Amino acid sequence: MSVPAANLLTTASTVPPADLAGPAPRSRGWLRSADITIPGGIILLLLFFCFIWPLVYPVPKPIGGALRAVNLPLFSPGHIFGTDNVGNDIMSRILYGGRVSFVVAAGVQVIGLAIGGLLGMAAAYRGGWVESLLMRVLDVFIAFPSLVLVLAIADSLGPSERNVILALSAFSIPAFARVARAATLRLRDQPFVVAARLSGTKAWRIMFQHLVPNLWPQMLTFSLLGASFTIILEGALDFLGYGIPQPTASWGNMISTGQQFISVYPDLVLVPSVFLLVTAICLNMMGDGLRARWGER
Amino acid sequence: MTATGEVTAAGHDVLLQVRNVVQEFVLRDFGGAKGGVLQAVAGVSFDLHVGETLGIVGETGSGKSTLARSVIQAPPPKHGDVIFQGQNLVGLSHGALKAARRNMQMVFQDPFTSLDPHWSVASLVEEPLVAYGEGAREQRRARVNELLDLVGLDPVRYGRRHTRELSGGQCQRVAVARALALSPKLILCDEPVSSLDVLVQAQVLNLFEKLREDLGLSYLFIAHDLALVKQVSDRVAVMYLGRLCEVGPVRSLFSAPLHPYTLALLNSIPSPDPAVGRRDTASVISGELPSPLDPPSGCRFRTRCPRAADRCAAAHR
Amino acid sequence: MAATADAAAPDVQLGPSPLLEVSDLRVTFHTRLGTVYAVQGINFTVEPGRTIALIGESGSGKTVSARALMGILPRSASVSGSIKFKGDEIVGRSEHELRDYRGRCVAMVFQNPERSLNPTMRIGTQIAEAIQCHLPVSKEQAHERSVELLRMVRLPAPERRYFEYPHQLSGGMRQRVVIAIALACDPAVLIADEATTALDVTTQAQIMDLLLDLQEQTGTALLMISHDLGLAASYAEEVLVMYAGKVVEQAPTTELFASVRMPYTQALLDAIPRIEMEPHVILPVVGGRPPDLAIIPPGCSFAPRCPGVQQDCRETSPPLRQLEPGRWWACWHPLGKELRSDRDR
Numbered sequence: 038m039s040v041p042a043a044n045l046l047t048t049a050s051t052v053p054p055a056d057l058a059g060p061a062p063r064s065r066g067w068l069r070s071a072d073i074t075i076p077g078g079i080i081l082l083l084l085f086f087c088f089i090w091p092l093v094y095p096v097p098k099p100i101g102g103a104l105r106a107v108n109l110p111l112f113s114p115g116h117i118f119g120t121d122n123v124g125n126d127i128m129s130r131i132l133y134g135g136r137v138s139f140v141v142a143a144g145v146q147v148i149g150l151a152i153g154g155l156l157g158m159a160a161a162y163r164g165g166w167v168e169s170l171l172m173r174v175l176d177v178f179i180a181f182p183s184l185v186l187v188l189a190i191a192d193s194l195g196p197s198e199r200n201v202i203l204a205l206s207a208f209s210i211p212a213f214a215r216v217a218r219a220a221t222l223r224l225r226d227q228p229f230v231v232a233a234r235l236s237g238t239k240a241w242r243i244m245f246q247h248l249v250p251n252l253w254p255q256m257l258t259f260s261l262l263g264a265s266f267t268i269i270l271e272g273a274l275d276f277l278g279y280g281i282p283q284p285t286a287s288w289g290n291m292i293s294t295g296q297q298f299i300s301v302y303p304d305l306v307l308v309p310s311v312f313l314l315v316t317a318i319c320l321n322m323m324g325d326g327l328r329a330r331w332g333e334r
Numbered sequence: 335m336t337a338t339g340e341v342t343a344a345g346h347d348v349l350l351q352v353r354n355v356v357q358e359f360v361l362r363d364f365g366g367a368k369g370g371v372l373q374a375v376a377g378v379s380f381d382l383h384v385g386e387t388l389g390i391v392g393e394t395g396s397g398k399s400t401l402a403r404s405v406i407q408a409p410p411p412k413h414g415d416v417i418f419q420g421q422n423l424v425g426l427s428h429g430a431l432k433a434a435r436r437n438m439q440m441v442f443q444d445p446f447t448s449l450d451p452h453w454s455v456a457s458l459v460e461e462p463l464v465a466y467g468e469g470a471r472e473q474r475r476a477r478v479n480e481l482l483d484l485v486g487l488d489p490v491r492y493g494r495r496h497t498r499e500l501s502g503g504q505c506q507r508v509a510v511a512r513a514l515a516l517s518p519k520l521i522l523c524d525e526p527v528s529s530l531d532v533l534v535q536a537q538v539l540n541l542f543e544k545l546r547e548d549l550g551l552s553y554l555f556i557a558h559d560l561a562l563v564k565q566v567s568d569r570v571a572v573m574y575l576g577r578l579c580e581v582g583p584v585r586s587l588f589s590a591p592l593h594p595y596t597l598a599l600l601n602s603i604p605s606p607d608p609a610v611g612r613r614d615t616a617s618v619i620s621g622e623l624p625s626p627l628d629p630p631s632g633c634r635f636r637t638r639c640p641r642a643a644d645r646c647a648a649a650h651r
Numbered sequence: 652m653a654a655t656a657d658a659a660a661p662d663v664q665l666g667p668s669p670l671l672e673v674s675d676l677r678v679t680f681h682t683r684l685g686t687v688y689a690v691q692g693i694n695f696t697v698e699p700g701r702t703i704a705l706i707g708e709s710g711s712g713k714t715v716s717a718r719a720l721m722g723i724l725p726r727s728a729s730v731s732g733s734i735k736f737k738g739d740e741i742v743g744r745s746e747h748e749l750r751d752y753r754g755r756c757v758a759m760v761f762q763n764p765e766r767s768l769n770p771t772m773r774i775g776t777q778i779a780e781a782i783q784c785h786l787p788v789s790k791e792q793a794h795e796r797s798v799e800l801l802r803m804v805r806l807p808a809p810e811r812r813y814f815e816y817p818h819q820l821s822g823g824m825r826q827r828v829v830i831a832i833a834l835a836c837d838p839a840v841l842i843a844d845e846a847t848t849a850l851d852v853t854t855q856a857q858i859m860d861l862l863l864d865l866q867e868q869t870g871t872a873l874l875m876i877s878h879d880l881g882l883a884a885s886y887a888e889e890v891l892v893m894y895a896g897k898v899v900e901q902a903p904t905t906e907l908f909a910s911v912r913m914p915y916t917q918a919l920l921d922a923i924p925r926i927e928m929e930p931h932v933i934l935p936v937v938g939g940r941p942p943d944l945a946i947i948p949p950g951c952s953f954a955p956r957c958p959g960v961q962q963d964c965r966e967t968s969p970p971l972r973q974l975e976p977g978r979w980w981a982c983w984h985p986l987g988k989e990l991r992s993d994r995d996r
Contacts, residue, residue, distance in 0.1 A: 228444060229447060229449055233450070235439065235440055236439075236465050236512065237432050238464075247453075394822065394851050531941075532919055532923060536922035539924070543931060559852070560852070561926045561928075564924065564928070568931075584930050588926060598853060604859075604882045605885060606884045622824065
């Protein structure tokens, strides 16, 4: 039974089209799964209310409250979450404070990803003394108890939103660098990276066109998980008096100032805490869901 | 046993000379201390001629894959020389090595991990052309289409696909197309068909043969399957624990093996002919592979060889 | 060796009664991407002391069938048909009942010994655990039996090895340990699912010899699952060839290799490089890929690739029929004796 020469290299062209299409790319499915869309939807809702809603609806001012309306309880007329100890509407402080918290969280994650992620990846790819040096420097940062380090930086820089972001980045940069390094080490010796080197591709091209696409899902989920932690850390900074100065609101400093009145007016602490909790849970769920999904591939 | 400078039908010219290559890996104990040195390749020498296929066959721990990586300098060997087209690749600068690698490419064992899953087939095949700055975009595209046709993949249908949409055999063809992009003289094949099904394996082997004939390629073909190696090779080298046991022209090596390990390998292959039945158990080798960290002195095969004598423990020939 | 065929006349059991009777076994996976018909109705029996090889490429359904026999398919699989062990139905049994059955009646040896053995447990303990799971023996008795099993699988210095961890053993030795665990409770059937695929050819020969010697000693039936026809030829008494979820040919080994009927089997044989062949020969090969198991085509699954395909092959699926004593095949136009002379060359 000899086979004609044309069959020597016959590919799937002899097979009916149904066999040719492989399974649909699975990454499309993630947009539809509940464990990502529901928390994602909640976060989007929160972002909408914090950033967009005050632009279209006359929300009471978050500062300069009237002393006659001090410490109103929840669901008071005109103040759905009540007012705080100087008469500011809590609801609007939540909204404007939410802006601050989200901006800080996003800023810290982006800086960590861009600087830490890149450093970790580049160092791991280069290997040798460059990598060792970087890892030792990062080890120094990580060895410090995170809060102490952040406090030291915040203290020396002074309290402001921008400085809070910088101080917290001192924590996120080493964290991202470690994750990026570990992930890059795993990828570096994979055949497709070796093959790219053998094809003559330059190192920077390999890093950005081969490593980054394979790394970024992991980095994204790590940043989502880190974002919620950052908000809480920012709250701790405020609590200790190093963060966003009053009267500007942030969820963290609302909790810290409200803390003094917790036995008498607990909503001052509870309301921002609930928002913080919901945000943290949603970000964590999204991070977990995305990790589970991308881990499949 | 030394490599014979065999005159092959393809020509006399030596394309690749490997001399006393040694490759070592330092094993770290838990905590980072040096735990021992693994000599994966312990002094290997051979020649490869233009147009020739040299098959390297060995089992686990023989060091054959490491040898291939040493030849292509990824990573470079600890000692020894690799002379390709008259130039010693060991110790070359980055730029010179890149220039030399134009003519030497590699195909890996697992087609799925040797191709970036995020890249399309066309980009993967184009990558070497981009890296070496070969021509303008149009010319590169044309060349990619030409290469895909050469390996039997329709460029229109497959160009935009990704590896997850392809089968193992198709992925391996893409890998071959990529390896051919710069028209190399030598292709190192590290177990290229081991992870493929039987029928697909035959398709890919035929592809290798056809390319060999049409393009005059030389291959260094690594495999653990003796019958496979016989199928594709002109000469065969048998490796055991980092050393070559026997090198010779394919027909004579298989019909009259000189080294006991080669004989043992031949006898262990189950034949698709029931008349042959179970092989004679006595000539199947005994014992286990010694640890590569502490190989036997002298001839490394002596601990399992049915013909071992005292002098086998003395210096290696 | 009898096997139930589609148009069954009552079988006359000449030998001992079969241990395993598989009848119209179908396994379907319901996944997010759709339905996959992994096994589409297979029948065979396993008798005591016999060695049978189930051969197929990836996607043929051989591994899924083996797992169905062991009852270890995932939840997404729906199994229909019948698997009878000594007359008792296995399909549809609860997990609790299956735990008794697995290991005790039917045991399995998997492909990768690295993955089958717990790296954090001593190997002796792993064997003893398997014994104590099924038999009411004391720890000391289990220890003794474990050492005995290690000796049976020809592991040197078994008393010492009892206390070693898997990473201290080579691949071949680990596979021996896995075999020891499988045989711990004297199962009637041993399934070797690509048990030697990950091993070197020399080790493979040693392990296969061991399995066959053990089989002679203990009378266990051996079901080999593999893609390697050469292995089947050398070690099995009967061969079943699977393609796209169905058994397409079945015959005693010598007869199968002497005269192949199914073109797919012939394609497999042709595609294997042989030591006897001359180098640089272009292998006769069929194009294409195995079919997508999400679709059951109307005709023969091999039709798109078959060199001898005819119109009726595409229209109706040929059933597996016994057209010669002891031989079954599923082909409308099987390769016959008159073509043999061409292929001999």
